[in-house]
Amino acid sequence: MEKQDQILMKKQNKTYVLELIKNMAPISRMQISKNTKMSPTSITRIVGELQEQGFVKETKLVTSGVGRKATLLDVCGDVLFTIGVELDKAVLKIGIVNYVGGMIDLQTYVRNPLESYEETVQNINDKVKNIIEQNAIPVGKIIGLAVGLPGSIDYENGIVRVAEQLRWKDVHLVRDLSKLTSLNVVIDNELKMKIIAENTVGKAKDSKSSILVGIGSGIGSAILLNGEVHRGESNNAGEIGHTVIDPNGNVCSCGKFGCLCTYISEGAILADAKKMKDISSIDEVFVAFRDGESWALNILDRTATYIALAISNLACLYEPECIILSGNLIDKMPEMKQQIEEKCERYMWEPIKKNLHIVHSSLGSQGVVLGAAIQAQNSLFDIN
């Protein structure tokens, strides 16, 4: 038993040192020793092992304060890779991400919304094999794959409980996809994947409490509390699309009336716009808005109001330091941010308002893929 404990502790120390180099590189052995409070001898041994395994490399010599030379260390980005997948009603995106969160390649495909579950799983497998081959990544360096998708996801058991957009119910995505790809597979709700990307490399980097709001074909949010994704009892925390804002309102696909998503999804905006003008796409609404057509100004003004109300409610519940706006609507219409902020100014409770920052995600359309790949690394990486 004692031997087991020692092995475990060695592994923990090694992981800790590697994480430190990853976060603080370039860094010297002396600095690592100071930060970890481990002896210089132990650090030299651990770093040696990490170099041997290919995780760490020496970069350059620097002169430290008293004229002594110190060699700096950095991690090797290409020591391992993960695959991130974003699946939506009409789009399939696949990306390869390296150990330090760098996107090596990102490929986007149109998905037929009528495609069956089996066809989609087969499609993901084919595209994953393609991207690995095209980038000449040795399969042994790929530690796993993760999929981010909209809906209620039982991420612990690898089951998609409900994904209305994909018309899936209780499908064993992890089991089926790992069988086909021979890779370890992780799945989660797309916004929960996205906030992991924001927390690792984006606008909420190292934040302990932030909320990501996604506005596009639906509306939802992901909540980061104490540095962890807040999941709730069955991983549905943050699904604000089905908060009821008018019990006598529009009928929702969930069967209730007046859900938020019936007011501020792309479909809802387009349906309202069609009452005013003969148009066929959400992009035409944005063009009309920029041309100053009053019906488009009114519809998007009302949309901004509903988004501001949702944000104000979230802020009152969780008091985050930052709210990140993301998704197709805000990516295509960045000027909406100012409108939303003005409305928040009006609706948000003063004590909460003064500390809150509202920002636009900088990850654009690759946020889910990147977050999924990072999550795959977080859950599947084992230093041995």
Ligand SMILES: [Zn+2]
């Ligand atoms: Zn609903």
